[in-house]
Amino acid sequence: MKIPFSPPYIDEAVINEVVDSLRSGWITSGPKVKALEEEIKVFSNAKEVLCVNSWTSGAIMMLRWLGVTAEDEVIVPAYTYSATALAVLHAGAKPVMVDSGEDFNISVEAIRKAITPKTKAIIPVDIAGFPCDYDRIMKLVNEPEIRNLFHATSPTQEKLGRILVMNDAAHSLGAYYSKNQRTGCETDIAIFSLHAVKNVTTAEGGAICLNLPEPFDNAELYKELRMMSLNCQTKDAFSKSKAGGWRYDIVGLGMKINMADVNAAIGLAQIREYPELLKERKRVFNTYSKGFADCDWAVLPPSVDGEKESSYHIYALRIKGFTEEQRDRMIDEIAKSEVAVNVHFIPMPMLSFFNSLGYDIKNYPQAYENFKGEISLPIYPQLDVEQLAFIIKTVKAAYDKVIGDK
Numbered sequence: 328m329k330i331p332f333s334p335p336y337i338d339e340a341v342i343n344e345v346v347d348s349l350r351s352g353w354i355t356s357g358p359k360v361k362a363l364e365e366e367i368k369v370f371s372n373a374k375e376v377l378c379v380n381s382w383t384s385g386a387i388m389m390l391r392w393l394g395v396t397a398e399d400e401v402i403v404p405a406y407t408y409s410a411t412a413l414a415v416l417h418a419g420a421k422p423v424m425v426d427s428g429e430d431f432n433i434s435v436e437a438i439r440k441a442i443t444p445k446t447k448a449i450i451p452v453d454i455a456g457f458p459c460d461y462d463r464i465m466k467l468v469n470e471p472e473i474r475n476l477f478h479a480t481s482p483t484q485e486k487l488g489r490i491l492v493m494n495d496a497a498h499s500l501g502a503y504y505s506k507n508q509r510t511g512c513e514t515d516i517a518i519f520s521l522h523a524v525k526n527v528t529t530a531e532g533g534a535i536c537l538n539l540p541e542p543f544d545n546a547e548l549y550k551e552l553r554m555m556s557l558n559c560q561t562k563d564a565f566s567k568s569k570a571g572g573w574r575y576d577i578v579g580l581g582m583k584i585n586m587a588d589v590n591a592a593i594g595l596a597q598i599r600e601y602p603e604l605l606k607e608r609k610r611v612f613n614t615y616s617k618g619f620a621d622c623d624w625a626v627l628p629p630s631v632d633g634e635k636e637s638s639y640h641i642y643a644l645r646i647k648g649f650t651e652e653q654r655d656r657m658i659d660e661i662a663k664s665e666v667a668v669n670v671h672f673i674p675m676p677m678l679s680f681f682n683s684l685g686y687d688i689k690n691y692p693q694a695y696e697n698f699k700g701e702i703s704l705p706i707y708p709q710l711d712v713e714q715l716a717f718i719i720k721t722v723k724a725a726y727d728k729v730i731g732d733k
């Protein structure tokens with residue numbers, strides 16, 4: 328039985344919405360982008376939402392807006408997708424990697440130890456869609472000693488007066504951080520990814536959620552950032568296309584990272600169905616957890632903790648006591664049955680580029696521990712009972728094979 332890892336969810340509603348954009352004659356940033364921003368705003372409770380062409384470009388822009396320089400440090404987990412740290416490097420600052428906890432998420436104690444007067448931002452990542460401990464993180468950056476340590480070197484930093492918290496919410500659209508609060512509104516900035524493999528997609532895309540405290544005006548900031556995402560040009564294509572409105576100015580060094588309406592159309596149709604799709608993801612997740620409950624070798628991933636609830640983006644199974652080599656052999660066995668699985672993630676210090684910059688996996692023991700026995704199973708709404716039973720049977724058989732082989 329051939330089972331792909333993460334096919335996009337494309338139904339008639341999605342196709343119709345895209346066709347509608349094509350037929351309208353308006354294909355780049357316009358009404359569909361605006362409508363998607365409104366939907367995400369309602370969904371996440373964020374004060375303002377700006378859509379851009381990827382998580383990565385959105386994160387670079389926000390760090391540039393913060394005014395970081397080569398002297399500045401941004402704390403990130405070692406265990407994440409590389410974009411988290413690459414965005415920091417592209418913005419011209421230094422990523423300071425810290426270790427994670429057993430729940431895959433950044434360790435708040437490790438953050439505390441890594442803070443210096445050069446720390447300008449923290450980027451926690453909701454790995455697999457399970458939210459980080461934002462109560463503790465927001466409290467930490469507001470502690471008087473931590474605030475006193477903060478040394479602003481740009482007008483934006485001066486205005487904030489403390490370390491910025493920017494949630495890498497690439498996985499967690501739809502996750503609950505607390506009972507009535509979804510991720511997107513719990514930190515100064517949160518960015519969702521709308522890349523093809525994410526829970527809601529625009530093929531490529533990102534959504535920046537703005538929740539900055541006083542004296543920032545989030546509505547004003549939205550306008551400023553929207554312009555910044557369009558080369559800092561005072562008139563966008565929408566207003567320029569009106570008769571007579573031809574004159575424009577360039578008022579700063581922006582980026583060209585706006586989202587197009589044809590892309591937004593995909594996400595717009597999906598997000599309307601998302602509450603239902605999320606239930607299906609949860610069904611798949613819980614089927615796995617039930618299926619592996621009797622296996623003493625299986626470490627099941629977290630999904631609910633108090634009021635926190637995952638967006639069920641990745642099912643990160645871990646095999647107790649397995650070495651990397653055993654895990655890899657188990658994946659080879661699973662592949663023989665044509666079930667596509669993955670590993671989330673190779674800790675960044677193990678990748679050549681970051682290794683060449685001096686990051687060493689020895690300093691991140693829990694990240695390595697989480698990685699070495701990890702296998703991500705397919706999780707998406709289309710998976711049915713029969714397919715799920717086949718995947719579970721295949722994974723169990725692969726484990727037996729590897730253990731029998733030793």
Ligand SMILES: *Cc1c(COP(=O)(O)O)cnc(C)c1O
Nearest residue numbers: 381382383408410497520522532
């Ligand atoms: C997918 C992903 C990103 C990057 O998203 P893009 O939209 O592809 O730039 C960033 N962080 C994490 C954790 C991701 O999984």
